[in-house]
Amino acid sequence: MAGLGLINQALTGSPFTGSETDDQQYTAAFQRRKQQAAQQHPLPTLSHRLRHDTSILTLALSDQYIYAGTQGGEILVFDLDTYERVALIQAHKGSVLGLCLSENEQLLFSTAGDRITNVWDTKTFERVYCLYSTYDTGDVFCVSYSERLRTVYLGAQNTTIQWYDLKEKDRRPKPRPNDHPMLRQDPFFDSPGPGGVRTPRPADAEQRPLHARGGQILEIDKDNIKHFAHYGYVYCMMLASNVMHEAAGKEVLLTGGGDGVINIWRLDEERGGAIEELYKLDDGREEGHSILSLALDGTFLYSGRAGGELNVWDLETRQLVRSIKAHKDDVLSICIGGGFMFSAAVTGYVRKFDRQYQCTSRFHAHEGRILASAFTYHKQRPTFVTGANDNTIAIWDVNDCVISPVNTNRTSNEQMFECLKRFVSYKTVSSDPRYKGDCRRGASYLRSVFKNFGAATEMLPTENGNPVILAKFRGNPATASQRKKILFYGHYDVVAAENEQGKWITDPFTMEGIDGYLYGRGTSDNKGPIMAAIFACAELISEQALGSDIVFLIEGEEESGSRGFAKAVQQYKSVIGDVDWILLSNSYWLDDRIPCLTYGLRGVIHATVQVESSHPDLHSGVDGSAQLDESLKDLVMLLSTLTGKHGRVKIPGFYEPILGLSPAEEDLYADITEALIARNPELGDAKELAASLMRRWREATLTIHRFQTSGPDNATIIPRLAKAALSLRLVPNQTAEGVGNALIAYLNSEFQKLGSNNKLTVAIDHQAEPWLGDFKNMIFQTLEEAIMDVWGPIPDPRRRSSVAAGPLKVTIPNEEGYFASKPSPTTSSVLANGSATSAVEPISLDDVATRPAVPRKESPRRKPLYIREGGSIPAIRFLEKEFGAPAAHFPCGQASDSAHLDNERLRLVNLYKSKDIFKRVFRDLPQK
Structure with missing residues (x-):
C-alpha cells in the first residue's frame, strides 16, 4: 500500500495521517480532488437543444451559423443567435458524412454516402460545384479545403485520398455524363441475376436531392487520386500550417484511417496540391484501432480511436506524448477550444481535458451516440456544440473556456436569458395556497433584478394576496424638461402546471431552450415580456439614452382575478405618482409570422346563481311529487330564460350601449x-x-360553465341546493357594474314568475371592465414604428x-x-x-x-x-381610469405559445426583439 500512499500525497499535498485506512484516505483524497476540479471547472450548461427527425452525423460552425449534416442527406442551417432554422438543404442522396467551411466562410463543402461532394454558397445556399470520382469510392467520409491552394481533399471508403484544384475547373475537359455516379450502373441493382434478368430498381432510385442541382459538374482526374492512402477506410482529415519544420510556412494534410495510423502529407503546389507522404504516426500496437477523429492544438495532434483511447502526438518530434483511456468505447469526435480538449463517445458522454491531460469534467450530453462536435467563440462567448443519433443538436455554454478576461463579459441577451431562466424556476402559482412561499420568493427575486439595475423598488402589500412590486427607473437628467412617465404593467404569477401525466416535454419550472423556443411556465405569460422590458431599461441606462421615467407595477394575483390589486394601487397612488402612458404586454399574435398590436379587450363578469329550498336533500322515489319545488329544476328553468336562439342574450338593454x-x-x-x-x-x-x-x-356573450348540487352523488337524490357558474363577456361601452345590476334584476324578475317557494341568490364573484384603446394615438404610433424598425x-x-x-x-x-x-x-x-x-x-x-x-x-x-381580443385583463381599464392615462397593449408572443396550456413557450427571437422594441418606445415616446 506504500504506492497508494504516494499517490494520495501527490493528489492532496499531504501525507497520510495514520488515522484512517489507506482506502479511506484514498477515497477522501479523490473526493477532495473532485470537488476542487468542480469548483475550478464547472460543468457546461445546456443553452439550447435543436431537434430533427434523423441522426446528426457532422457539424461545422461559422460566425453566424451552425451547419449540421444528417443521416437523411440534408444540411440543416441554424442561426447561432436565435437558434432558428434558417434553411434545410436537401443536399445528398445518402447520409451527409463530412462538412467543411472555407477559411473565409463563403463556401461549404459536403460529402456523403452517395459518392458525391457538393460545394455550397453560404449566402444563397445554392450549389456551386459538384465533384465526383471516376472510381467507385463508396462513402466519402471526410473533406478539407485549402484556401491557399484552392484545392479540395477527400477521404473515401475505398482507401483513397483524392483532390481537385478548383483553379483548374475551367481548363479541364467537360465530364462525360455517364461517368457521374448518379448515372452509373449500380453494382447491385443493375447486375444481371439468374437467367440474365436485371433486378428492377426501387421506385425512388432515380430521385435526386432537390437542392443538389445546378452548379458546375467537376470530375476528379485519375492522376489526382492516391490509392491505398491507408490500409483501411480514410475516416478523418485536416489541414495544418507551420506544425513541422519540413513544411515550414506551408500546409500539410493529416489523415487518419481504419489501419490505426495517422499519415502526414506534403502538398505540392506546383502539381495542383498533389499529396506526397512525409511521415506516418503509428503507436506500434498490433490491434491497430481505427483513427476516427483528429484535432490540433498548436503542434500537438489529438487522435480519437476505436476502443475509447485518445493519443496525443508532438508533431515537431513526431513522438507519442500521451495515451489516455478516455472512454469505454469509440471516440467518434474530438475538438479543441479555449485551452481544453473535448472528447465525445458512443456512450453519449463528453469529457473535457486540460492541457495537462487531466479530465476536468464529464457530462451526459445525449441519449445516444455522439457523432459530431465543434467549438467556436460566438461573439466572444465560448460555445461547444454536439450532435448525436438521438436526432438532436446540443449547444453548451462552457464559461471557463476563455482566451482572455474580456471574454468573460456576458452580453445583455445572455444575462436576460439567465435571469428569465431563474425567474421561471419559481412556482409562482397564485391560485394554489401551497405555493404561497414560492410566490414570495419569486417576487423577491424579481425585485432583486430591478435593484441590480438601479431601480428604486418597493413591495406594495395586498389584502390576503401576493404583493405588488413597484419599481422606478429614472430617465436621463438631461431630458428632465420633456420626460414623460410610462407605467409598465405585468404579473409574475402563473397558472398551475402539473406534469404528472408527462404532457410537458420539459419540467414546467425548468426553462429549456428547444428548437429556438424557451419552454417553461410563464415564459410567454408573463415573465418573458417583463424581463424584456427590464433589460430594455437597463440597456438604455447604460447608454444614457432612457428618455422616460419608467414605472413598473408587477402584480402577483392576475391569474386569480387581480385580487387586491386595485386597492393596493389606490392606497399607494401618491407613491406611484403621475402617469402619462400605460403599456402592457400580456398576449399573443394572431399567427406565428406577423407582429400585432392589441387595441381592445372584452370585459368579464363571473357570477354564481344559486337556488336553495327549505327542505333537506330528498329521495325522488319517496318524496318526489309534482307539488315539490325542486331547486335544480327551478335553476334550469331560470337559466333557460337568459338566452334565446343563436345565444342572443335576453337581459333588457344588454346590447344597447354597444x-x-x-x-x-x-x-x-x-x-x-x-x-x-x-x-x-x-x-x-x-x-x-x-x-x-x-x-x-x-x-358580448353569456356562457354557463358548470352546475353544482348538494347531497351525495346519487341519481335518486333531489338536491336541496343547486347553483351554476356563468360568465358574461362584455365589450366596450358596456360597464361591468351596469350589466351586473341588470343581470341580478333580470334573474330576480324571472324567478318571481316561477312562483317557487325556493330562495334565489345571485352573486357577482368577479368583474373586469372592457377596454378599447385609441389606435391612432402617440403610444400606438410609437409602438408601430418600433415594431417595423x-x-x-x-x-x-x-x-x-x-x-x-x-x-x-x-x-x-x-x-x-x-x-x-x-x-x-x-x-x-x-x-x-x-x-x-x-x-x-x-x-x-x-x-x-x-x-x-x-x-x-x-x-x-x-x-x-x-x-382586438376576446379575453380580459382586469387591470388595464382600471389603470386608465385611475391615472387618467391612455393604455396600449403590445403582444410579445406568437399564436402557438400555448400559454395556460401544456408546453408553454416563447420564441427566443421574440424575446430579443421585444426587448429592442421596448427600448425604442422608452427612448422615443417622450419626443413624439
Whole structure:
C-alpha cells in the first residue's frame, strides 16, 4: 500500500495521517480532488437543444451559423443567435458524412454516402460545384479545403485520398455524363441475376436531392487520386500550417484511417496540391484501432480511436506524448477550444481535458451516440456544440473556456436569458395556497433584478394576496424638461402546471431552450415580456439614452382575478405618482409570422346563481311529487330564460350601449384577413373570416360553465341546493357594474314568475371592465414604428410552405346576423399553422419541390396587425381610469405559445426583439 500512499500525497499535498485506512484516505483524497476540479471547472450548461427527425452525423460552425449534416442527406442551417432554422438543404442522396467551411466562410463543402461532394454558397445556399470520382469510392467520409491552394481533399471508403484544384475547373475537359455516379450502373441493382434478368430498381432510385442541382459538374482526374492512402477506410482529415519544420510556412494534410495510423502529407503546389507522404504516426500496437477523429492544438495532434483511447502526438518530434483511456468505447469526435480538449463517445458522454491531460469534467450530453462536435467563440462567448443519433443538436455554454478576461463579459441577451431562466424556476402559482412561499420568493427575486439595475423598488402589500412590486427607473437628467412617465404593467404569477401525466416535454419550472423556443411556465405569460422590458431599461441606462421615467407595477394575483390589486394601487397612488402612458404586454399574435398590436379587450363578469329550498336533500322515489319545488329544476328553468336562439342574450338593454363598426376599424379587419389568408389560404373567404373574428372580439356573450348540487352523488337524490357558474363577456361601452345590476334584476324578475317557494341568490364573484384603446394615438404610433424598425421586412408568405392544421370551415351569417350552423372558431392554433410542433417555419419537402434553395424573398416593412381580443385583463381599464392615462397593449408572443396550456413557450427571437422594441418606445415616446 506504500504506492497508494504516494499517490494520495501527490493528489492532496499531504501525507497520510495514520488515522484512517489507506482506502479511506484514498477515497477522501479523490473526493477532495473532485470537488476542487468542480469548483475550478464547472460543468457546461445546456443553452439550447435543436431537434430533427434523423441522426446528426457532422457539424461545422461559422460566425453566424451552425451547419449540421444528417443521416437523411440534408444540411440543416441554424442561426447561432436565435437558434432558428434558417434553411434545410436537401443536399445528398445518402447520409451527409463530412462538412467543411472555407477559411473565409463563403463556401461549404459536403460529402456523403452517395459518392458525391457538393460545394455550397453560404449566402444563397445554392450549389456551386459538384465533384465526383471516376472510381467507385463508396462513402466519402471526410473533406478539407485549402484556401491557399484552392484545392479540395477527400477521404473515401475505398482507401483513397483524392483532390481537385478548383483553379483548374475551367481548363479541364467537360465530364462525360455517364461517368457521374448518379448515372452509373449500380453494382447491385443493375447486375444481371439468374437467367440474365436485371433486378428492377426501387421506385425512388432515380430521385435526386432537390437542392443538389445546378452548379458546375467537376470530375476528379485519375492522376489526382492516391490509392491505398491507408490500409483501411480514410475516416478523418485536416489541414495544418507551420506544425513541422519540413513544411515550414506551408500546409500539410493529416489523415487518419481504419489501419490505426495517422499519415502526414506534403502538398505540392506546383502539381495542383498533389499529396506526397512525409511521415506516418503509428503507436506500434498490433490491434491497430481505427483513427476516427483528429484535432490540433498548436503542434500537438489529438487522435480519437476505436476502443475509447485518445493519443496525443508532438508533431515537431513526431513522438507519442500521451495515451489516455478516455472512454469505454469509440471516440467518434474530438475538438479543441479555449485551452481544453473535448472528447465525445458512443456512450453519449463528453469529457473535457486540460492541457495537462487531466479530465476536468464529464457530462451526459445525449441519449445516444455522439457523432459530431465543434467549438467556436460566438461573439466572444465560448460555445461547444454536439450532435448525436438521438436526432438532436446540443449547444453548451462552457464559461471557463476563455482566451482572455474580456471574454468573460456576458452580453445583455445572455444575462436576460439567465435571469428569465431563474425567474421561471419559481412556482409562482397564485391560485394554489401551497405555493404561497414560492410566490414570495419569486417576487423577491424579481425585485432583486430591478435593484441590480438601479431601480428604486418597493413591495406594495395586498389584502390576503401576493404583493405588488413597484419599481422606478429614472430617465436621463438631461431630458428632465420633456420626460414623460410610462407605467409598465405585468404579473409574475402563473397558472398551475402539473406534469404528472408527462404532457410537458420539459419540467414546467425548468426553462429549456428547444428548437429556438424557451419552454417553461410563464415564459410567454408573463415573465418573458417583463424581463424584456427590464433589460430594455437597463440597456438604455447604460447608454444614457432612457428618455422616460419608467414605472413598473408587477402584480402577483392576475391569474386569480387581480385580487387586491386595485386597492393596493389606490392606497399607494401618491407613491406611484403621475402617469402619462400605460403599456402592457400580456398576449399573443394572431399567427406565428406577423407582429400585432392589441387595441381592445372584452370585459368579464363571473357570477354564481344559486337556488336553495327549505327542505333537506330528498329521495325522488319517496318524496318526489309534482307539488315539490325542486331547486335544480327551478335553476334550469331560470337559466333557460337568459338566452334565446343563436345565444342572443335576453337581459333588457344588454346590447344597447354597444358601439357600431367604424370605417377605420373595418379597414383594420381588411388588413388582418388579407395578411392571414395570404399565409393560410385554407381560412377561406375574407368576409367569413372577418365575421368569425368579430364574433370573438366585438360581441358580448353569456356562457354557463358548470352546475353544482348538494347531497351525495346519487341519481335518486333531489338536491336541496343547486347553483351554476356563468360568465358574461362584455365589450366596450358596456360597464361591468351596469350589466351586473341588470343581470341580478333580470334573474330576480324571472324567478318571481316561477312562483317557487325556493330562495334565489345571485352573486357577482368577479368583474373586469372592457377596454378599447385609441389606435391612432402617440403610444400606438410609437409602438408601430418600433415594431417595423425591429422586425423589418416580413418574409413573403407565398414563398413559404404551409404546415396544414386543417381547413377552417366558416359559414355565412343569415339575415339576422347569426350563423345558421355553428362555425369552426378561428383559433390561434389554426392561425399558427400547426407550428406548435415545430420551432420555426421550415423549408418543407413540398416547398422545395417547386423552388430552388435560395433565401426567401422579403416584402417591404409592413405595419403590425391591429387586433382586438376576446379575453380580459382586469387591470388595464382600471389603470386608465385611475391615472387618467391612455393604455396600449403590445403582444410579445406568437399564436402557438400555448400559454395556460401544456408546453408553454416563447420564441427566443421574440424575446430579443421585444426587448429592442421596448427600448425604442422608452427612448422615443417622450419626443413624439
